[in-house]
Amino acid sequence: MAPVALSPVAAQTAPPPAARVPAAPAPAQQAPAATAAATSAPQPSRTIRSLNVVGNERLEADTVRSYIDLKPGEAYDRVRLDRALKDLFETELFADVQIRDDGDGNITIDVRENPVINRVLIEGAKRIKEDKIREEIKVAPRQIFTRSRARADVGRILELYRRGGRFAAKVEPKIVQLEQNRVDLIFEISEGPKSKVRQINIIGNEQFSDGDLRKEMATRQARPLRLFTSNDTYDPDRLAYDQQKLRQFYLTQGYADFRVVSSIAELTPDRRDFIVTYVIEEGERYKFGKVDLESQIRDVKADGFKALLPMKQGDWYNAKQVEDTVDGLTEAVGLLGYAFADVRPNFDRDKEKLEMNLTFVVNEAPRVYVESVTINGNTRTRDEVIRREFRLAEGDAFNSIKVKRSRDRIQSLGFFQEKLEVKQSPGTAPDKVALQVDVEERPTGSLQLSAGFSSLERFIFSFSIEERNFRGRAQQLRLSANISSYSRSIEAGFTEPYLFDRNLALGFDIFRRDYNSFGYLNNGDRQTTYEQTTTGFQIRAGTAITEFWSAQVRYGLSLDDVSLDESTFYTNGVCDPLKAGRYLCDAVGKNTTSSIGYSLVNDTLDNRLRPTRGQRLIFNQDFAGLGGSVKYLRTRVNYDRYWRLPYGFILNVGGEAGNIFGWGGEEVRLTDRFYLGEPRMRGFGIRGVGPRIIRLPYNKQTDTTGSVDDKSADDSIGGRNYYLGRVEVEVPLGSGGRELGLRPSIFMDVGALWGVPKPDLINEDDNTLTCITPAPTEVVPNPSPICNTSPGFVETFVGDSPSPRISVGVGVSWNSPFGPFRFDLAKALKKVDGDDTQVFQFNVGTQF
Helix, strand or coil, X not given: CCXXXXXXXXXXXXXXXXXXXXXXXXXXXXXXXXXXXXXCCCCCCEECCEEEEECCCCCCHHHHXXXXXXXCCCEECHHHHHHHHHHHHHCCCEEEEEEEECCCCEEEEXXXXXXXXXXXXXXXXXXXXXXHHHHHCCCCCCCECCHHHHHHHHHHHHHHHHXXXXXXXXXXXXXXXXXXXXXXXXXXXXXCCCCEEEXXXXXXXXXXXXXXXXXXXXXXXXXXXXXXXXXCECCHHHHHHHHHHHHHHHHHCCCCCCEEEEEEEEECCCCCXXXXXXXXXXXXXXXXXXXEEEECCCCXXXXXXXXXXXXXXXXXXXXXXXXXXXXHHHHHHHCCCCCCCEEEEEEEEECCCCEEEEEEEEECCCCCEEEEEEEECCXXXXXXXXXXXXXXCCCCECCHHHHHHHHHHHHHCCCECCCCCEEEEECCCCCEEEEEEECCECCCEEXXXXXXXXXXXXXXXXXXXXXXXXCCCCEEEEEEEEEECCEEEEEEEEEECCHHHCCEEEEEEEEEEEEEEEEECCCCCEEEEEEEEEEEEEEEEEEECCCCEEEEEEEEEEEEEEEECHHHHEECCEECHHHHCHHHHHHCEEEEEEEEEXXXXXXXXXXXXXXXXXXXXXXXXXXXXXXXXXXXXXXXXXXXXXXXXXXHCEEEEEEEEEEEEECCCCCCCHHHCECECCCCCCCECCCCECCEEEEEEEECCCCEECCHHHCCEEEECCECEEEEEEEEEECCCCHHHHHHCEEEEEEEEEEEEECCCCCCCCEECCCCCCEECCCCCCCCCCCXXXXXXXXXXXXXXXXXXXXXXXXXXXXEEEEECCEEEEEEEEEEEECCCCCCECCEEEEEEEEC
């Protein structure tokens, strides 16, 4: 049977006043008009001889009679019959009721029972999940259906959509009649678009334009180009927040008497959007008058703290500056152990001079000590893992800076929710304070199978399993494997951050890496040059030196084998310099690297995962030559600094530099040198910066070489020195962008790579026959000379310059449903001859 929209039922009498409601999507229940009396004139009382019930199906007759105050043998009149009719309707068990007087005191109650709900169906819900709607509605299968309950549920569904910003949503309840007086109840939902703020009007502003004031608000006017923000949707809570934002703005500009007279949100005639109007009074603009500081604490000398007062007499009044000064004074007094220091600003407004005299008063408070440190919510992480991050212990003198540092260290573990706070509450005595941190754990283990495509590795397949909080002890355990068109690797590692409950970290890594280096042919195709296989392990240990300084030592041993494709680059069983170049032939062979190194780290970041303030400095040195066949000293330094900027922007200024040199007469091998380019330096190709050898064809007729566009080989040979600097600003998005995981940024990269001895180059003219005797090997101890029979070519050495390369661009990081995505669009503003530029690069993976 087709669904039937609910409509009013013909009634015999009016329902009680409580049943009368305005028109709504679900029509109100109406009771039939009473037929107990034919006239409105007073009726004489008569005696009830019998009460008969007809029309009932599920309910017993005695049950129906129990709902009314009528019994055989009692007198009745029209008023009592009307009361009985209303009592039956109030039970909400009946769709229709009639009470008839058949004469001689025989009363007949004719009822039609409300149906039983068989199913409750929801159609048209797309923007809100059906499960969330079912949590709001009260009707359910096997309940008695009533129109009032359906109407109430319609209201609940509409309210749910209004909270989501969809004020144009419509809900129509329909029923499908079934046998045995059962019905299917269907809520047909037309969601409509999100109600947006079409326009924001401001009345009463004289000193600032409407546009200036709208910029201070969280709500934005709906415009077609605002695709990644939800701030243009109507939200009553956000409008209330905007009033506070307006007030804060005016108070920072000196308007101490500012107030919002009224704020009205009107629904447009089409019921799709809202027009918001604010009526404000700006008032007069004030300046700071006399600014002073008083202290009622003996250890806090007012003169010594006045340097913390940034405002001066004659400056424009700024309420935000006053709040920040109170926080700064409270924090400074907290350093002396006064956890509950009460710093209050006393205002003395001079309306004639338009000055605000201000006195900061540090009220008397006891020096306090930490009585207890309580941790709640950690179901998996052990207490000692969290407690060892606290910079305060029971019995210590309170220090507000150490409390903040404790919060940052716990947050940096990455085991708990964002915006974690350490709460302070009074202890059992006035000089005691209790510290409490409520944590909410989040998953720390991950098992991932992924596939993707990147501009660096082409097709990528990877597997990784990692646990950052193994056994709840903050131990790190990981195993990963990757395979792509140009590399394969498998690695395993384990780290114990607190060995034997001491501030000593110990860990190890074992690995096997296969890497295929490549170059570009003149047709743009990539050609594999050398293949490098590295197998080894590393043992590392670290400890904290001070609160912000730590050190690490390590020892590593690896065996690597560099080889070339014999069918491409070999002649008579030996590496052919005419085909591969001397620099590649010199790199072929097996080598063992035994190295020891150390790192010094200074870390003041507020969050190691997503920092917003602080700095991180890392100084590394590795010395190879404790045995093995490789000898070098490699030095690297990395630095990053973060600042929070107004309006949610985050500035990152960072840089790195390195140097490597061989000792004992050894030259730094091709595979141990530094390389620079994509993805570390955006705007340049893979290994696109620094020294390289370009092989150009020789033109026999003109005795000249071809153009760079005709190059048949372009190989980066690395450098012994490099630097790389960057300035990057993360651009905040609205809540919609944050929900999508988008993090756009603007950046500039500056770097260079240089410092290798000029290699022996080959200049092969077509007119002469050049023969080269390769270096002897174990396989071929006395190689025969190799003579060139191919077309002539000339090798050119370019790019060995410390001159800065500069690129600028924009990028977006996106935690997409398919996996992490990074897109960069960069333009190289300055380069050196031979550098390979690249405008676009991306990296995306998908999880399955």
